Amino acid sequence: MWSSTAPNKKISLSRIFVTGMGVISAVGNSVAENRQGLVNAICGIRNELNLFPTKYSGLLPFGQITASTDGLMKALGVSDPGVTRTSLLALHAFNEMLADAGLSLADLRSPETALAGASTVGGMCLTDELYADANKNSNGSPYTSSYDCASVNIFLQKHFGMNGIINTINTACSSSANSIMYGAMLMKNGFARRAVVGGVDSLAKYTINGFHALHILSSEKCTPFDEHRKGLNLGEGAAFLLLEKEEDIAGKKVYAELTGYCNANDAFHPSSISDEGDGPYLSMQGALNHAKLSAADISFINAHGTGTENNDETESRAMIRLFKEPPAFSSTKAYTGHTLGAAGAVEAVYSILSLMHQEVYPTLRFTNRIPSTGLMPVPEYRKMPVQHVMSNSFGFGGNCSSLIFSQA
Amino acid sequence: MVYIHQAYCISPQKTFQDVDLELLHEPVDKKLYAIEPSYEGIPPGVLRRMGRAVRMGAGAGMPILKNSPVDGIIIGTGKGGMEDCIKFLNQIVQYEEGLLAPGNFVQSTSNAVAAQLGMMSRNKSYNSTHVHRGHAFENAVTDAIMQLRALPGKQFLLGGVDEISDFDYNIETLDGSYKKEVIAASDFYTSDTPGSLAGEGAAMFLVNDQQPGALAGISAVGMLHSEDPAAVTAAFQQFISTHIRGNQKIDLFLSGESGDNRTLKFYAACESILPADIPVARFKHMSGVYATASSFALWMACHILQHGRLPVHTLKTVVEVSSLKTILLYNNYKGLQHSFMLIQK
Numbered sequence: 131m132w133s134s135t136a137p138n139k140k141i142s143l144s145r146i147f148v149t150g151m152g153v154i155s156a157v158g159n160s161v162a163e164n165r166q167g168l169v170n171a172i173c174g175i176r177n178e179l180n181l182f183p184t185k186y187s188g189l190l191p192f193g194q195i196t197a198s199t200d201g202l203m204k205a206l207g208v209s210d211p212g213v214t215r216t217s218l219l220a221l222h223a224f225n226e227m228l229a230d231a232g233l234s235l236a237d238l239r240s241p242e243t244a245l246a247g248a249s250t251v252g253g254m255c256l257t258d259e260l261y262a263d264a265n266k267n268s269n270g271s272p273y274t275s276s277y278d279c280a281s282v283n284i285f286l287q288k289h290f291g292m293n294g295i296i297n298t299i300n301t302a303c304s305s306s307a308n309s310i311m312y313g314a315m316l317m318k319n320g321f322a323r324r325a326v327v328g329g330v331d332s333l334a335k336y337t338i339n340g341f342h343a344l345h346i347l348s349s350e351k352c353t354p355f356d357e358h359r360k361g362l363n364l365g366e367g368a369a370f371l372l373l374e375k376e377e378d379i380a381g382k383k384v385y386a387e388l389t390g391y392c393n394a395n396d397a398f399h400p401s402s403i404s405d406e407g408d409g410p411y412l413s414m415q416g417a418l419n420h421a422k423l424s425a426a427d428i429s430f431i432n433a434h435g436t437g438t439e440n441n442d443e444t445e446s447r448a449m450i451r452l453f454k455e456p457p458a459f460s461s462t463k464a465y466t467g468h469t470l471g472a473a474g475a476v477e478a479v480y481s482i483l484s485l486m487h488q489e490v491y492p493t494l495r496f497t498n499r500i501p502s503t504g505l506m507p508v509p510e511y512r513k514m515p516v517q518h519v520m521s522n523s524f525g526f527g528g529n530c531s532s533l534i535f536s537q538a
Numbered sequence: 539m540v541y542i543h544q545a546y547c548i549s550p551q552k553t554f555q556d557v558d559l560e561l562l563h564e565p566v567d568k569k570l571y572a573i574e575p576s577y578e579g580i581p582p583g584v585l586r587r588m589g590r591a592v593r594m595g596a597g598a599g600m601p602i603l604k605n606s607p608v609d610g611i612i613i614g615t616g617k618g619g620m621e622d623c624i625k626f627l628n629q630i631v632q633y634e635e636g637l638l639a640p641g642n643f644v645q646s647t648s649n650a651v652a653a654q655l656g657m658m659s660r661n662k663s664y665n666s667t668h669v670h671r672g673h674a675f676e677n678a679v680t681d682a683i684m685q686l687r688a689l690p691g692k693q694f695l696l697g698g699v700d701e702i703s704d705f706d707y708n709i710e711t712l713d714g715s716y717k718k719e720v721i722a723a724s725d726f727y728t729s730d731t732p733g734s735l736a737g738e739g740a741a742m743f744l745v746n747d748q749q750p751g752a753l754a755g756i757s758a759v760g761m762l763h764s765e766d767p768a769a770v771t772a773a774f775q776q777f778i779s780t781h782i783r784g785n786q787k788i789d790l791f792l793s794g795e796s797g798d799n800r801t802l803k804f805y806a807a808c809e810s811i812l813p814a815d816i817p818v819a820r821f822k823h824m825s826g827v828y829a830t831a832s833s834f835a836l837w838m839a840c841h842i843l844q845h846g847r848l849p850v851h852t853l854k855t856v857v858e859v860s861s862l863k864t865i866l867l868y869n870n871y872k873g874l875q876h877s878f879m880l881i882q883k
Binding site: 135138185186254257263268277281284288293295296302315319321344394395397399409525526527 | 539623626634638639652653662677680681684706756758759761777878
C-alpha cells in the first residue's frame, strides 16, 4: 500500500472536524483527567523529577507525568527493546484517541489515513545511552535507531500497521501546531481522507540543560503573564486528535471544527521573539484570514504563555496590536509546564474542551499585570460563551503558528 | 506540476561551483564529505557559529534567496545538527550539568536550517521543517505542492539537508548502516556486503507553478513504509500506472541503490518491472547515504534534464542515452521508507 501526492488534484473545500482526542500530561492520563485538573486548578508541576539522574531534580519544578517508563511499557503491552518513553507516551495518547473516535483498525490502516506527528526530543530522552553510543563508549545500546524525532511516528506506524502518508515535523515549540496544520492540508488536497495529528515530548536531561543554559528555566512554578515571572518550567506530554472531513462525520460525535491555521516566521533571533511580536502577530492574523473571521469573533485565546520574560511580553504586544482589546486569554502551561513539541496538540485538546464545555481555565498563580502591556489573563475558572478559540504556539527559530477551533 | 526554476547543491561532488560531475570525488574513511564552498555573502561571524548542516543549508539556499523573494521556506532534514547536539550533550556530561554555553543547543534543533534561512533573508512567511527520516524531503516536497496549490502564483524555497558528524557516524555504525570494510569507490555497487558509505549535502530549489523557463518539474511523489519487496513493487507499479500517461516514456530510471546487500532486493524488484530498454543510473556513489539523499537525486535529475546527458559512471549498464525528458526516481532508506518521484523536463 502506498500514497502519492501529485500537484494536479483539486483542493477540496470540505470542512475539517475533530472527532477523537487523547492526551497525557502532568495534569492527568486522559482527556477526562486533564479536564478535571483544569477545572479544579490542580497543577501538575512539582519539585520532583525521578525519570533519570540530574542535579536539577528537586531543585527546579517540572511537569513530569507520574507514570514510570516501565509502568507505561507494562500498561501498553509493549516489549520492543528499542522503545523510548517518548514513543510510549505517544502510544498512550494515540490509544485513547483511537478508542474515543471509534476508528476501526481497517480504517486506521487504510492508505487514506495519514499520520502527522511532531516531536523535538524524540529518543534523546535517553541522554546517557545517546552519550555512550555517540562517543563509542558502548557496543551499541538497543536505541541506536530510536534517537531521532522520526522514531516516534515510525514506531506508531509499525505498531498499528499504518499505510498512509506518515510525517514528523520539528519546528521547535510550535511543532505539533504545524503537524495539525499539515494533516488538515493533506486532507484538503485529497492526499488523505482522514488524519491522525498530534505531538509528543518527554522530559530529557538534554532539554533541561539547554533551557537552563539559556537562563529561561524558573526556579519556582511558572507564572505566565505575571510582572514578576521568572521563566518557564519544562513538562512532558502527548496528544493526538483525529481529523475527519465534513462528508465523513454523519452520526459521529464531533468535538470542534478546525477553521483556521497559519504558520509565520518572526525572522529575528534564534531563541527570542522580536519586541513587537511580528511572528506572533502574523500567525494570529493569518489564522483569522484563513478562517474568514475578524478579531472580534475570537472568544478566547489559549496563549503560548511560557512564563519567560521575552515570550509573555511580546505575545501580549502582538495580541494588543491585533485585537486592540484582546479577548479573554490564558496559559495552561501553568498547569502542565512547557511540553515543547507536544504543546500545540495538548493545548488544542484544551482549547476544544473550552468549546465543548463553554468554560475557560485560569492562568494559575497570576498576581500582577505586566506594566508595559497591562493585560490580565483569566484569573480563575469560569463558564463563558466560547465560539471560536485561538491557540498559539511559538518556537525557537522564530517559528510561530496559530490555530483556530470553532464550535461544531 | 511543481516547477523548479533554480537548483543549488553542496555535495561530496563538484555540484556547487564550476559543476563537473565527470570527475568523481572519492570517500575518505568510508565517508563522502561535502566539498564546502567559501560561503561568500555569509558574514564570517555568523558562519563561525553555524553547525555543518546549517552552514551547508545556508550556503546552498542563500544564492536563491538573495535574488528571489519567496513566500515560504520548506526544509527536510533527517537529523538537523547532530554535531552540535552531541557537542552540547558532551558538555552536559563533562561539566556535570554546570553552567553551559547555549550556542550548540540552539544550533542543534532540526529547524535551525529553515530558521537561519528565514532570519538571513528576513522572510516572515511560511517556515517549516520536516524530519521524518527517509521521508523528510518527500514530505517537504509534498508540503511545497500543497502550499503552491493554496497560493497559486507564489514561490517557495524547498530543500533537503543532512550532515556527517563523527557522533552520528558512531551511532549509525552501531546501527549497522555503514560498511565494516574499506572499499574502493569502484566497488561501491559490487562489494556484496551489508552497509553503505556515509554521505551528506544540501540541495535547494526555487519552486513555483509557472512553466516558462523552468529547469524541470515534479509531477508526482510517492511514499511507502514497508519491509516487503513485493509490496514495494506493487506500489511502484501502481505509481507508474497512475502517473505515467499513455504515450509517455520513462527515459531514465534513477535508482537509489546504495551498495548495501540487504536493500538490493528492493531496487532489483523495482528494476525488474520496468521495460529492459530503460537505462538505469545510480547516484549514491556520488552522494553517499543519508536521510535526505533524494534531494541530491532531484538536483541531479534537474541537471541531467537541463543538459540532456549524464556522466558515464552513473550508468548501471553502458547504453546510449537519448532524449532525456522523463526521469523516474526510486529511493529507499534503511529498507523501510521507500519513495518514488517523477521528474520531467
